[in-house]
Amino acid sequence: MKGKVVAFVAVFIVLAVFAMGESFAASEADVGQKVFERRCAFCHGLNGDGNGMAEFVYKKDKGKIWKLYPRDFTQGVFRFRSTPTGSLPTDEDLTRILVRGIPRSSMPTTKDLSDEERRAVIAYIKTLSKRWKDEQPGIAIHPGDKPAWVGTPESVEKGAQVWKEMKCWECHGEKGRGDGPKSNDIKDDQKRPILPFDFTIGALKRGTEDEDIYMTYTTGLDGTGMPSYEDSLNEEQRWHLVSFTKKLMGKIK
Numbered sequence: 001m002k003g004k005v006v007a008f009v010a011v012f013i014v015l016a017v018f019a020m021g022e023s024f025a026a027s028e029a030d031v032g033q034k035v036f037e038r039r040c041a042f043c044h045g046l047n048g049d050g051n052g053m054a055e056f057v058y059k060k061d062k063g064k065i066w067k068l069y070p071r072d073f074t075q076g077v078f079r080f081r082s083t084p085t086g087s088l089p090t091d092e093d094l095t096r097i098l099v100r101g102i103p104r105s106s107m108p109t110t111k112d113l114s115d116e117e118r119r120a121v122i123a124y125i126k127t128l129s130k131r132w133k134d135e136q137p138g139i140a141i142h143p144g145d146k147p148a149w150v151g152t153p154e155s156v157e158k159g160a161q162v163w164k165e166m167k168c169w170e171c172h173g174e175k176g177r178g179d180g181p182k183s184n185d186i187k188d189d190q191k192r193p194i195l196p197f198d199f200t201i202g203a204l205k206r207g208t209e210d211e212d213i214y215m216t217y218t219t220g221l222d223g224t225g226m227p228s229y230e231d232s233l234n235e236e237q238r239w240h241l242v243s244f245t246k247k248l249m250g251k252i253k
């Protein structure tokens with residue numbers, strides 16, 4: 001008898017704790033929804049599908065207009081992750097985006113939000129795509145220690161070789177200006193035209209540290225046509241490519 005009571009109480013406690021956890025999660029997403037409606041919906045749309053009020057023109061060229069689209073959170077596909085291509089980002093990845101914003105894209109920083117509001121809006125974004133129910137975020141990749149030779153003339157030379165062999169120029173053009181032979185025909189996952197990034201001017205979207213560039217080559221930019229080279233290039237080759245990218249960016253003489 002006593003055993004039964006103990007078991008009953010134990011089950012009750014487990015259920016109560018579980019229910020508290022659930023309602024805590026629900027209220028965090030509720031706070032997040034308010035933040036979202038106030039601060040994100042204007043661009044990302046009230047239901048998070050990327051169709052807000054704003055329209056962003058990235059470039060007009062020979063009668064063609066290239067637009068930039070706020071992310072559609074119902075797809076659950078993210079570009080600036082630390083996780084392998086095809087996987088969901090970590091909370092740290094999303095927090096980093098929210099703190100820094102995305103340069104050259106109109107995605108603003110949210111430095112003025114509290115940590116709690118930022119966590120809440122991230123929790124809310126995760127309610128917008130089924131992917132977050134079905135999958136765990138990928139395991140973060142760390143760039144490791146940057147080799148001392150990154151940026152040396154030898155490394156730039158080797159990077160130029162990789163650039164040639166991997167045909168980066170087909171999309172980005174010989175000089176990285178985004179005008180390669182394929183640049184007019186790239187489509188994003190939603191079949192909308194997307195321009196390869198001209199990285200010879202200004203900041204990069206993910207960030208402009210060597211490690212940021214390395215991570216782009218390691219994880220790819222999912223949904224954009226810019227692939228991951230984690231399998232096709234070894235770490236050394238990816239670092240040489242960072243050297244050559246810096247050369248094209250004008251950061252190395």
Ligand code: HEC
Nearest residue numbers: 039040043069070071078079080097102105106107110121
């Ligand atoms: C002024 C318009 C604007 C506002 C306001 C805005 N965003 Fe964005 N956001 C964008 C655009 C545009 C992109 C796509 C940028 C790109 O990839 O070039 C984007 C991309 C993102 C991404 C994708 C990051 C990735 O790795 O793919 C996240 C996450 C995001 N926004 C979250 C938010 C949240 C949360 C808010 C509100 C707190 C917000 N945004 C407010 C315009 C906006």
Ligand code: HEC
Nearest residue numbers: 166168171195196197199204205206207216221224225226
């Ligand atoms: C199929 C076309 C395609 C190929 C091939 C390609 N890219 Fe990209 N790349 C893109 C597109 C499209 C973007 C822009 C994504 C965006 O605006 O968010 C991009 C973005 C970038 C960026 C900017 C990242 C940032 O943080 O803003 C760099 C740097 C880059 N590519 C380098 C390379 C290198 C080096 C290679 C070859 C190893 C390569 N790309 C191959 C299409 C391509």
